[in-house]
Amino acid sequence: MVVALCGVARADEVRRMPAELAPPAIGPLLRLRLLEGVEPPGPAAALVRRGGAVEVLRGDLAQVLEATARASRVELAWPLELHRDLGGEAIGLPMDLAARQEALGLLGAGVLVGVVDTGIDWTHPDFMGRDGRHRVAWLLDLSLGERVGAHPGVEVYGGALWSAAELTEALAGERVVPSRDRVGHGTHVAGVIGGLGEGFAAGVAPEVDFIVVKANQGEQFAFTEADVLDGVSFILERAEDAGRPVVINLSLGGHMGPHDGGSDLERRLGELLSARPGRALVASAGNSGAEDVHASGFLTGEVERLPIVVPSYERGDGAASEAYVDLWYTAGEPVRASLIAPDGRRLERIEEGDAAMLGGRGESLLAVSHEAETDTYPGLRQILVVLREPDVGALEAGGYVLELEGGRGRFDAWIALRGAFGARFGGFIDPNTRITVPGTSPAAISVGAWVSRSSWPSRSGGVPTLEVTLGAPAVFSGTGPTRDQRPKPDVLAPGLFVLSALSAAADPRVNPGSFYGAASRAGVDPVLEGGLYASSQGTSAASPFVAGLAALLLEQDPTRDVEAIRDIVRASSQRVEVGASRFWHPKAGFGLIDVEAALALGRGERGAGAPSATRSDVGLSLDVLHPEADQGVRVFVVPRGEGGAPLPPGWSVAVEAEFEQGEAVVEAAERLGEHVAAVRVRPGTARGVGRVRVSVDGVALESSPQLNIIASPEELGGEGPPSEVSSRDHACAAVWGEPRGGGGWVWLVLLGVLKWRR
Structure with a gap:
């Protein structure tokens, strides 16, 4: 059994992972699930333990494998990516705060909103209260070392923590707070949820207080599951201490897992948030709606051939890139997997519980791991395929074929990581179930993107405009339903050219590596005049609209749980017609959120007769x-x-x-x-x-x-x-x-x- 490729494994089958198969995941590499009552081994003792799992860093592998006899499960800890790049009027939200207060009567006062993301520009005026106080109640930066003794009795998960009082002192020049949002994603998200907005880019709930967790490392655009769960746990603990309701926004996700709510990440989120009064979780649906990243079909007992296409490309600078294909099937009979490269190289008939690879050590790599059914994923088996570039030059372009021989039942496959070369499926393409994990979680309200704007006023002069269809789901928005036919996404919210707070450290003029950099390199300035706000797009920008609405619903009734909030948001949404469909649609969910209608329904205003x-x-x-x-x-x-x-x-x-x-x-x-x-x-x-x-x-x-x-x-x-x-x-x-x-x-x-x- 090859550890790097295993979805699940018996402890007695685990051995040292070949270096060629080390995945690109940042930070944690393996998740080691220990048997009940067993403590983490020496080198892992100081690492994070969440829900019975210990995240193991890449450098600790040799030592930790000595303890695998006490593990019930070992699997990869996969990175989650940003769904990165004001449609307030489109969802019935006046931009003038006085008018909004008069119309809705709610601005989010008393509610906490947790943002697990790339941090926040805590110096931005949007995150100060109208009374002058700082609205970031807590800022936890997991990329910085712990400030020992700064906050006794508060679990900081190995990060640096500052309170609102300390941030206020830093604004006055009385202390130094080195945490910066150099990507800019978290600041933009927080602004949509509750930024003051200077009257034209105000967030949905501009009186909420924030708990922000910077969960990425440096300027990276990805997160580990461990850091995300640490962030969620920290937020819930602080809300519990404060006795206040809380909404958590996750504008991130990935395609690893069966997309049915059964992954470790989704189960743990469910334990923390499902049916818990005063708690809600909102997640983005992902931006894969227009990409051929999902394939599905049925095994017939013969040989089914799933094409994986690597287009011709020029290798860029940097380390070798790879693509991961994650396939799950339900066949009760044995299935054998083979992988065929365009040059005829083959990995032949890999049985359940086996793994094989070709190449590596500087050459291009082909690898397949075939996992048997376990208690964790009952009724399911997993096949994981890796295509990796050589150290020098490009991966051979053309059609790679995954052959599935035998068995009867359904299969679903996702391109979990496309690589720099943009791998895609060339057959069995399914336009549905392109929503990302954890947007598939039963504990989450999942949000797709709606097109409410086609242009924005740039500081460079002029009005950059894109030809898009206004009043429709964004073409990139991730589609549902989940693999088990649950209705995801739940709703849509504005997600194209959304105006929100700009982190000063992410201004593309000073930091071309920020998530605004792509637009800037294309000759389009996403920043508005004055340099405080910028335009972005993606379901990352849509999710915080719903997080803000959830905060208003919790202000209205702090005892609501995520299930009650989701029901109100779904039932109050505006119909979205896609083709001939007038109601629930894999692209649109239950429709476009309507803030005023949701609050009316929350007040008990229902139909009669x-x-x-x-x-x-x-x-x-x-x-x-x-x-x-x-x-x-x-x-x-x-x-x-x-x-x-x-x-x-x-x-x-x-x-x-x-x-x-x-x-x-x-x-x-x-x-x-x-x-x-x-x-x-x-x-x-x-x-x-x-x-x-x-x-x-x-x-x-x-x-x-x-x-x-x-x-x-x-x-x-x-x-x-x-x-x-x-x-x-x-x-x-x-x-x-x-x-x-x-x-x-x-x-x-x-x-x-x-x-x-x-």
Whole structure:
């Protein structure tokens, strides 16, 4: 067993990891899960222990492996990346604070907001209160050494900690606080949540206080899971001490893991935040919506070939880059994995529990690890593929093929790391489930990006403008649902050219390496006149809008938990039409947040009378389904009154599904909250085009979305299916099979239209 590539392992199988397989992860390399009652070994004793896991630094590997006989699990600790680069009016939020106070009556007073990110420019005027006090209650910098004795009794997780009083002294020149946000991402995020904004870039909740954790090292754009969890734990501990409600924003994520809420990171976040009054978590959906980073299909017992494309490129400066492909499958029968390079090199038929590699030690590297099912991921097996550049020159361009032989069941694969060469899938491409982890967590409110602005006033003169479709989901916004068919993202918020606070240390004129640097190098100045604010884009900028809204809802009722807040935010959102879909969509979730409507619903202002057949909402998690997709699809329903407001609890939902052939299995409705219900529909014997019909309290709803359960040519009773079938609600991948020797039919997704092709 090769430690560097293992998802899970028995302790007696672990040996020293070959140096060639050391991943690019910063900081922690391995996560060692100890048996109950066992303390960390010597060199790991001083390292962070979170939820039973010890994060092990790269240099400690040799010593720590001596203790693996006492470990129940060893796995990689993967880095999480920023979803980096004011749509307040788009979400019903007046920019003038006096007008906002009059309209909403809430500005976030008494609520804490935790930001685990790249730090904050604590000298920025946006983070001072209108009464002159500093609103950063605590600043923890994990990239700096501990200030021993500065804050006795406070766990600082090895970082340097300053209080609001100390930051105020530093502003007066009475002490030195060396923490800087040189990336600029955290400052921008905090500004969207609660910056004062000088009247034109005010945050959603400008009276909240902040707890900021700088969790990246130096100017890096990535984080370890350990540092993220340390940051979350620190924030919750400080909020508990203060007796105040708290919202945590995570504008970061990655594609490692099965995207079903089952990763260690997601489980630990659930333990800390789910069903806990006064606590909420908001996470970005990621920026992979337009990238071919997700592939899915079904194993047929034969050989399925998953193409991985490395485009032609010129090698840049720096260390060798690599791509990681993370595949998960549900087959109950044995599967063998092979990897074939464009030059014909092969790693042949790797069985469960085995790993193999070619090259390394200065040459290009191909590696495959095939992990067996464990208690951690029941019913799932993992295959991890690594493609690494040589020390000199480029990785061979062309099509790499991962062959899966045997087994029956679904597989999902993600490009967890694309490398500098931009690896992508060349087949089985699925436009859905491109949302990142931990946005897939059941404990998180997940947020995609909405286009509310196409330009901004630059300090360099002029108004840089981009041709985009206003009033629509951003093309880059990560798509849902989760692998287990939960509705993610939950909602959309403004995420293109969002104006917010600029960290002075991240101004691209003085620091071209900041996250504003790419725009600057392209000849576009993202900074506004005066140098205090800048424009950015990404779901990173969208997530803090919802974090700010969550803070207002906690000010309204500090006892709410994340589930209650998510239910209000979903049910109060504005409909977003994508194609023919009028309700839940993998790109748009439940719609665009509406601050005023959310607060009204939070006050108990609901619809009255019978359910409205025309105003009530119905949507599907997917609208095309493979007949062997055991998880089926989920029907999402929000019953509304004639005025459009959600109805109070007490209603019941019934669903019928009619198809051209056979019968589907319709399960009982389940509540996702007071205002949202879901019903799972499994394929059963149903085939062809069908309609899903919903009634609430006996009232048949007008919306009856179409669902296609695809069939083989033989099942359709002809030589092949129609030349073209529209996907009316939203495109989704449903691969029947890859062509073998030019034969067979393939279900393709092309510009939102589903087609059959030989």
